[in-house]
Amino acid sequence: MIRKHSATLHGHRTSFTLEDEFWAELKAIATARAIPLAALISEIDDSRAADSNLSSALRLHVLAWLKNSR
Template sequence: MSRPKKHSLTLGGHRTSVSLEDEFWQAFREIARAQGCGINELAAEIDAARGVEAGLATAIRLHVLGYYRARVANSKPPRTTSSQ
């Protein structure tokens, strides 16, 4: 696991810095690409949806986690039960 690295984002015309580990930055970029948008646009959507109790970095990490959890849940074959 890497140490958090600070990157600048532009949200609604305003610059802000967010510190995330390289693994989260990579996953965040992958998600933005998969959704056909840039990281600034995706960050702005996450920022608008987050509550006041969560910081932007936390909200991005939770978004990344939720995205990949949903992919795993949707790709699992249905469980079968044995009737023995």
């Protein structure tokens, strides 16, 4: 199921939608890296292209993480 989530990035509240599976993987990545989930989301947001949206950037980050962990 796709759900709306929100986070505070650089003092501003933002929302994004993600499927439950991507959300679970993001939490697992944050745990594996021993960083807060909000820090991971902020890091991904900071590194995404200006013309991409946060939801897509989060999904692509999960995909890259999983591909690199093989």
